[in-house]
Amino acid sequence: MNRYLIYFSYIGSRFKGVQKQFDKGTPLFKDETIQALLESALFQLKKKPLNIPVVYPASRTDTGVHALCTAAHVDLEFYNGQKPIYHIIHAMNKFFRVENHDIRVLNVQVVPDTFSARYSAIRKTYLYRLAVVKPDVLPHVPYKSTVFPIPIIEKDRCFFIQNPTFDISLAKEAANLFVGHKDFRAFMGKSVNPEIVTKRSIEELTITKTSSLLPSTESKYYDFWQVTCRAKSFLFRQVRRTVGVLIAVAQKKISIPEVEAMFENPTKDSWNPKATVAPPHGLYLQHVEYREEDLLCDVESKREIDIRRI
Numbered sequence: 001m002n003r004y005l006i007y008f009s010y011i012g013s014r015f016k017g018v019q020k021q022f023d024k025g026t027p028l029f030k031d032e033t034i035q036a037l038l039e040s041a042l043f044q045l046k047k048k049p050l051n052i053p054v055v056y057p058a059s060r061t062d063t064g065v066h067a068l069c070t071a072a073h074v075d076l077e078f079y080n081g082q083k084p085i086y087h088i089i090h091a092m093n094k095f096f097r098v099e100n101h102d103i104r105v106l107n108v109q110v111v112p113d114t115f116s117a118r119y120s121a122i123r124k125t126y127l128y129r130l131a132v133v134k135p136d137v138l139p140h141v142p143y144k145s146t147v148f149p150i151p152i153i154e155k156d157r158c159f160f161i162q163n164p165t166f167d168i169s170l171a172k173e174a175a176n177l178f179v180g181h182k183d184f185r186a187f188m189g190k191s192v193n194p195e196i197v198t199k200r201s202i203e204e205l206t207i208t209k210t211s212s213l214l215p216s217t218e219s220k221y222y223d224f225w226q227v228t229c230r231a232k233s234f235l236f237r238q239v240r241r242t243v244g245v246l247i248a249v250a251q252k253k254i255s256i257p258e259v260e261a262m263f264e265n266p267t268k269d270s271w272n273p274k275a276t277v278a279p280p281h282g283l284y285l286q287h288v289e290y291r292e293e294d295l296l297c298d299v300e301s302k303r304e305i306d307i308r309r310i
Helices: 035-041 083-100 135-140 168-178 240-248 256-264 299-309
Strands: 002-010 021-022 026-028 055-057 068-078 105-113 124-131 159-161 179-185 199-210 222-232 283-289
Touching: 002 035, 002 083, 026 105, 035 055, 035 068, 035 083, 035 105, 083 105, 105 199, 124 240, 168 240, 168 256, 199 240, 222 240, 240 256
Parallel strands: 068 283, 124 159
Antiparallel strands: 002 068, 002 105, 021 026, 055 068, 124 222, 124 283, 179 199, 199 222
16 A cells, blocks of 8 residues: 555636535535545546545635645555556546546655645645726726626636725735734634634735736736735635735725734634625635655655755
């Protein structure tokens, strides 16, 4: 039996999130969760594993969220102890292609049996893409409408804001309040675990200007922005709630002191109702990071890493 780390990407528009869901022990959305489809792809390998694959994802992002590069681990036993890495990648991608699922395996490697895709992660980076209509295009629109056309390539890939009242400098100022080790209880969605620790350490929260996925006639109406959030772990919907607050600050619905108050009084009722949770389709899990030595099965390779550090 070997443990395999699978790196993969997906477009989350048609999925019910990553994690398999159950109702009183009965599986829900059998072919609509990332975890269930990864297991189905592994179960149908031509060189079948001797055991039933059970996949453990690095994250549990919800419905509609995308991933550029995320990870999961699975224990597989093959005949004669084989480690058919290329076969796993090729066969899984063929399964997803034939079944028309927007999932692609990027890489597979054997890792120690103590490794966990979720708990061994040292850092996760999320991106949130949003676009704000430019105030100076209003007099130049060739038709009477308050809603500007959205580039078709960006459908379900970016959050479009049609209100041109948007002060990005205020959003950037508010973003500084989130960096550091703080209690984010006010920024957490409903949790089934009342004992969950709500303090988290945010290493980075930045807002940078970007562009549309492809230039088009419609994209010229908007300014595109990218919010980057990096930390070891996040609370349920923490990133989307954070972006929602930044947008509310930029639109002057919430003041900087009101954001500070959410941290000073971190309770489940501290969420400011003037902010709206950002929709999932603008969110991407960009990368999950691990320590190199945690990925190595070979003792000698680990020793070489330690020597290089001396």
